[in-house]
Amino acid sequence: MTDSVFSRGCAWVNGEFVPIDQAAVPITDTGFTRSDVTYDVVSVWNGKFFRLDAHLDRFERNWNLMRMQPMLSRDEIRDVLHTCVAKSGLRDAYVEMIMTRGVPVGGSRDTRTFQNRFYAFAIPYVWIANPAMQAEGIDVAVATQVHRIPSTSVDPTVKNFQWGDLVRGLFEAYDRDAYTAILLDADGNVTEGPGFNVFAYCEGILLTPQSGILQGITRATILELAQSQGIACAIQQFDLSRLASADEIFLTSTAGGVMPISKLDGTMIGDGAPGPITLQLRELYWQAHDRADWSLAVNYTSDKLEFIT
Numbered sequence: 001m002t003d004s005v006f007s008r009g010c011a012w013v014n015g016e017f018v019p020i021d022q023a024a025v026p027i028t029d030t031g032f033t034r035s036d037v038t039y040d041v042v043s044v045w046n047g048k049f050f051r052l053d054a055h056l057d058r059f060e061r062n063w064n065l066m067r068m069q070p071m072l073s074r075d076e077i078r079d080v081l082h083t084c085v086a087k088s089g090l091r092d093a094y095v096e097m098i099m100t101r102g103v104p105v106g107g108s109r110d111t112r113t114f115q116n117r118f119y120a121f122a123i124p125y126v127w128i129a130n131p132a133m134q135a136e137g138i139d140v141a142v143a144t145q146v147h148r149i150p151s152t153s154v155d156p157t158v159k160n161f162q163w164g165d166l167v168r169g170l171f172e173a174y175d176r177d178a179y180t181a182i183l184l185d186a187d188g189n190v191t192e193g194p195g196f197n198v199f200a201y202c203e204g205i206l207l208t209p210q211s212g213i214l215q216g217i218t219r220a221t222i223l224e225l226a227q228s229q230g231i232a233c234a235i236q237q238f239d240l241s242r243l244a245s246a247d248e249i250f251l252t253s254t255a256g257g258v259m260p261i262s263k264l265d266g267t268m269i270g271d272g273a274p275g276p277i278t279l280q281l282r283e284l285y286w287q288a289h290d291r292a293d294w295s296l297a298v299n300y301t302s303d304k305l306e307f308i309t
């Protein structure tokens with residue numbers, strides 16, 4: 001089924017598969033004009049989806065919270081994702097599913113009348129920090145000029161495109177010669193950053209914020225793996241001073257896995273090299289991609305989409 005025109009990626013747009021370079025969104029789609037959208041990203045590693053059901057569960061929860069109604073069933077969405085990967089032939093892929101409010105009909109601003117749209121694409125796997133950077137550990141700045149948007153304004157558990165605060169944090173990090181940013185909330189609690197959750201290993205306890213964040217699938221995976229190793233974990237709010245005094249800090253995301261931090265605001269974390277707990281969990285994370293209950297092999301030869309004719 002693999003077709004070379006799809007080798008840079010394959011998208012599902014307007015009910016058909018197109019090469020990624022030709023995929024286009026209608027310019028009046030409110031997913032684009034209003035950020036009226038939810039999305040999810042699942043990875044394929046070594047030819048296998050990782051935790052696809054967990055991603056679909058989160059996506060389904062979120063389109064329901066957004067009061068959207070997809071044109072495809074959940075099983076059909078799964079098939080589209082599968083086929084995007086199969087057509088691309090990519091063994092390691094970044095697979096995004098997007099549900100938008102859709103295009104206003106006849107100039108109406110009544111969001112209840114819009115026909116919601118589903119898009120998807122598979123492209124080569126994306127690393128927020130690539131393996132070479134991970135080996136060194138990355139420099140992070142804690143943003144001082146922007147807070148994470150309050151959960152009462154934008155629910156961070158509904159994966160969204162409202163990245164204004166995260167992008168401002170990113171530019172602040174660049175101005176301070178850091179690679180990426182961690183944002184605090186208005187009360188000074190650590191939240192998350194552009195595309196990742198945050199973990200701090202402090203005095204024998206692995207901490208990760210409880211609220212004001214996307215409940216990352218990688219975060220949940222790491223908590224489960226840490227607990228299986230007898231590492232004490234606490235899901236709770238903590239502030240910058242706790243983060244700065246951590247023995248180890250790492251970031252988690254579908255796009256990059258477990259990413260060690262070597263410097264926070266210009267100061268070394270630990271001895272400035274990825275710490276032992278971080279490395280242990282990163283190793284377990286990649287091993288877990290072969291677990292039967294968490295992986296689903298892509299069938300690169302199948303023609304699964306009988307429902308689309």
Ligand SMILES: Cc1ncc(COP(=O)(O)O)c(C=O)c1O
Pocket residue numbers: 041192193194195196197213214215216217218219252253254255
């Ligand atoms: C804001 C934010 N936080 C956390 C994450 C990590 O979530 P996951 O582990 O499910 O990829 C993401 C992923 O894109 C994100 O956008």
